[in-house]
Structure formats: C-alpha cells, structure tokens
Amino acid sequence: MIDHEITGQKLHDSRPSADTTTLGPDEWAILATLCDDDPMYLELVAKLLDTERKYQTMSRRTGIYKALQACFETSALAKAPAIQRAETIRDLKIAEETGDVETFQTAWATLKFGQVPPSTEGK
Numbered sequence: 001m002i003d004h005e006i007t008g009q010k011l012h013d014s015r016p017s018a019d020t021t022t023l024g025p026d027e028w029a030i031l032a033t034l035c036d037d038d039p040m041y042l043e044l045v046a047k048l049l050d051t052e053r054k055y056q057t058m059s060r061r062t063g064i065y066k067a068l069q070a071c072f073e074t075s076a077l078a079k080a081p082a083i084q085r086a087e088t089i090r091d092l093k094i095a096e097e098t099g100d101v102e103t104f105q106t107a108w109a110t111l112k113f114g115q116v117p118p119s120t121e122g123k
Contacts, residue, residue, distance in 0.1 A: 023049070040075070044082055047071040085111070 023031065035042040048071050055064045072082050088110050095104035 041082075041085075044071065044075040047075065048086075 031045060032042055035045055048068060051064070051067045051071055055061045055067070072079055072086075075082055088107050092104060092107035092111065094100075095107055
C-alpha cells in the first residue's frame with residue numbers, strides 16, 4: 001500500500017467496518033467459479049452481497065428491497081434474466097433446506113441447462 005511505502009506505517013482506518021472484509025481471495029475465487037466465470041454475473045452478485053452487507057448491521061432494514069432492486073436495474077445483465085436467475089437460485093436454496101427433491105432438480109436443471117427437465121411422472 002502507498003501509505004506503508006511512504007511512511008513505513010500502516011494507515012489505521014477508524015471507520016467501524018473498515019477492517020471487516022466480507023470476502024477474502026479464496027471466497028472471491030469460489031464466487032467466480034459459481035458464477036461460471038461470467039464477469040457480468042459476478043458483478044451483479046457482488047453488488048447484491050455488498051447491499052446485504054450494508055444493511056446487515058442496521059436495526060431496521062427499511063429500504064433493502066429497493067436497494068436490491070437497484071442492483072438489478074444498474075447491472076450490465078438484462079433485467080428479466082438476472083431476476084429470473086436470482087429467483088431460481090432462491091428456489092434452489094429453499095428446496096435444499098426443505099428437502100424438496102423435485103423442486104431442487106427442476107431449479108438445478110434450469111440453472112445448469114437453462115430449461116426445465118421433462119417430467120418423469122407416469123413412466
């Protein structure tokens with residue numbers, strides 16, 4: 001860092017969350033892998049995570065939904081597909097938590113292949 005090179009001392013940032021980093025290098029690498037190394041999708045996810053981090057310490061999270069919506073509106077991704085992908089990821093997480101195998105498979109197939117798998121009922 002420049003301050004260390006010039007003064008020989010590390011700059012102390014007095015802001016409350018200055019030393020708190022949400023993601024380290026390993027986490028960023030994992031996140032990039034999860035985003036299939038798509039820089040536009042990684043940018044959107046980073047904005048969403050940063051928005052969540054900003055509201056995390058607030059006692060009232062009033063306005064978080066508008067802030068999250070703004071992330072989608074300013075994203076380089078098209079709005080509708082980005083929202084659909086986020087909803088599918090949410091459905092995947094809920095299905096995993098509740099043990100709903102069919103919904104999990106459908107959500108995973110939609111993320112992986114971009115389509116809903118054919119129904120296996122009646123076979």
